[in-house]
Amino acid sequence: EVQLVESGGGLVQPGGSLTLSCAASGFTFSNYAMSWVRQAPGRGLEWVSTISGGGAGTYYADSVKGRFTISRDNSKNTLYLQMNSLRAEDTAVYYCAKNQRSSWLYNWFDPWGQGTLVTVSS
Amino acid sequence: EIVLTQSPGTLSLSPGERATLSCRASQSVSSSYLAWYQQKPGQSPRLLIYGASSRATGIPDRFSGSGSGTDFTLTISRLEPEDFAVYYCQQYGSSPWTFGQGTKVEIK
Secondary structure, eight states, rough: OOOEEEEOOEEEEEEEEEEEEEEESSSSSGGGGGEEEEETTTTTTTEEEEEEETTOOEOOTTTTTTEEEEETTTTTEEEEEEEEEEOOGGGGEEEEEOOSSSSSOOOOOSOOOOOOOEEEEO | OOOOOESSSEEOOOSSSOOOEEEESSSOGGOEEEEEEEEOOTTEEEEEEEETTOTTTTTTTTTEEEEEEEEEEEEEESSSSGGEEEEEEEOSSSSSOEEOOEEEEEOO
């Protein structure tokens, strides 16, 4: 069974940094691209970033480009999201999700982790 | 960026009734690269449909997807109590991948 478990969320001040992790199991991690999708409280879903299976390709939404960095350690079956220069509008539940192929292109998200809450507030 | 507009915002129906949810794209979605997700309160989204009409593993056949180009539909043939939730469409044919704002299916 595929399992994705996020961690690392919490309360951070505006301008601060946080790193999220997503531990994956139940599949050959390096064979699949992985993504982060977020959901602000009471709002809809927003794609944040995707990384290819080998880690060479990384892709970002304009809203986080230059501030967030996605990475992965295939030896540890773990996905990361380094978030810098955080803003109030980054407050959301962050989900990691498995893509359907190694390439970042043309992927839907299945399954999703349970999510980790990031709150940016002073 | 492709904008997805879902309608209606809220659908009030009774168990056993048929639900028809719409997702309209601002531009054509290439190769019908459209997915549907279900989200219940306090839970993460669950994939229902991909490729506009293919059911994901384990999804009951009362869920069906159709459409192409700019107009897509999710149909729930007979609502079960566990189907009352929020439904999102998502296109993955053109970066950035985008979601609709969601349709809430509530008990009438």
